[in-house]
Amino acid sequence: MTTRRLLLGAGLAAPFLPLARAGAGTGPAGFPDRPVRTIVPFTPGATNDNVARTMARALLPRLGQPVVVENKPGAGGAIAARFVAEARADGHVLLNASAANLTIAPHLAPVGYDPLRSFAPVALAGEAFALVAVNNDLPVRSLPELIAWARQHRGALNYASPGIGSIAQLRAALLADEGGFEAVHVPFPGSAPAATSVIAGDCHLLIDPVAAPHVEAGRLRALAVVGATRWDAFPEVPTLGEFGLGQEWPGSGWFGLVAPAGTPAPVIARLNQAYNESLAEPEVDAALKRLGLRPEPLSPEQLARRLAADHAAAGEALRRLRIA
Known part of the structure; x- marks a missing residue:
């Protein structure tokens, strides 16, 4: 199959801000002390967006603060991911991540973040059909x-x-x-x-x-x-x-939550607990299944291992197809 090297668009050609950010440090004792922003890398109506909004509604009573969904589409999800990578690491700005922006886009062009080092994995919504x-x-x-x-x-x-x-x-x-x-x-x-x-x-x-x-x-x-x-x-x-197809494809699609690297461990633990408790609610479970997910609560460490494995497998497939 004839393929060509793909570019992620002119928007990524500009110089990037450094990943180090002022103000990254310890989180507030009463986290969260203001609304939490979940950044969605795709347009409204996409599965990623629908998952984020489902979980935002479920997290509100557990976090005691609104969870606001913001759409920042573009460049295969890289624009939103870079935005979160550069955000203050206190748990109030999160990325509703997917395979696209963390396991695929970084192989195609410079994106201004390292998918394995710029983020702290938080929780998994589930595998996606x-x-x-x-x-x-x-x-x-x-x-x-x-x-x-x-x-x-x-x-x-x-x-x-x-x-x-x-x-x-x-x-x-x-x-x-x-x-x-x-x-x-x-x-x-x-x-x-x-x-x-x-x-x-x-x-x-x-x-x-x-x-x-x-x-x-x-x-x-x-x-x-x-x-x-x-x-x-x-x-x-x-x-x-x-x-007899698809046996060697990279890991199936998934949707989950990541925070900027350096987010304090107690904040990550609080978010993970609230997220996994929400997944156990029958209404949330049913809503995610309607969206094509198989809900799967994971620890941050388990999500980190999955992310690393999928990133490597996607890179191998992209190179073999001469897409990257």
């Missing part, structure tokens, strides 16, 4: 038919993603590589507009959790699930593994 979904007018009804069509119509297939450096882009590139066909990447400024493009027929394919409600409504057709098991919401849709 995704659907391989296509426009209803595409004459395929199964994943083998999609691969056969793409091989027959060489270079005709295109796929939408929520931006360069997104996990949706990497997954579609991996599918094309394993399936032995070529596909053209069409990036959008978020998952919602990417899905809209496939519904309208401007693009053919999307691999993203945001496809779920459109499949339920009949606006898109699901061909496969990305996940270790079938998705309970779509029990009739087979996994990639059932077709």
Whole structure:
């Protein structure tokens, strides 16, 4: 498959502020003593955004302060990640992280932060399912038919993603590589507009959790699930593994919370406890599952190990595909 080195956009070409920041230090004894800001790296309506808002509502009674969600999209999530990396390390500014901005984007271009050193892992919301979904007018009804069509119509297939450096882009590139066909990447400024493009027929394919409600409504057709098991919401849709695909893909998508490096351990522990207690609430569990997540409470140390493993695996895949 022909690929080209990808750039994350002119916005990242400017000089970066140093990662060292004034005021990083001990947190307040009564943390939190003001609203907590959760920075979302994608547009409203993206799965990342929906997860952040679900958890913000759940955290309010446990933290005793509002949790305000702020969207800072762009550059595969790198703009938001850099913003948080440079924030005061007191726990009041957090990043709703995902595979894109911590395990993929740093391999593609200078982003102004080190995903393994610039952040303190806090908590995991859960692993995320995704659907391989296509426009209803595409004459395929199964994943083998999609691969056969793409091989027959060489270079005709295109796929939408929520931006360069997104996990949706990497997954579609991996599918094309394993399936032995070529596909053209069409990036959008978020998952919602990417899905809209496939519904309208401007693009053919999307691999993203945001496809779920459109499949339920009949606006898109699901061909496969990305996940270790079938998705309970779509029990009739087979996994990639059932077709012998996706076995060597980097770790599945996940959503979680990280703080700036240097955030005091007691603050991290307080946030982790509140987050994991929220995950145990039946209403939160059900809401995250509707978004395509398998809720999974982790300690900060466990999340750090997962982040490091996924960062290494994503880098290897990007280099093999000649994307990085």
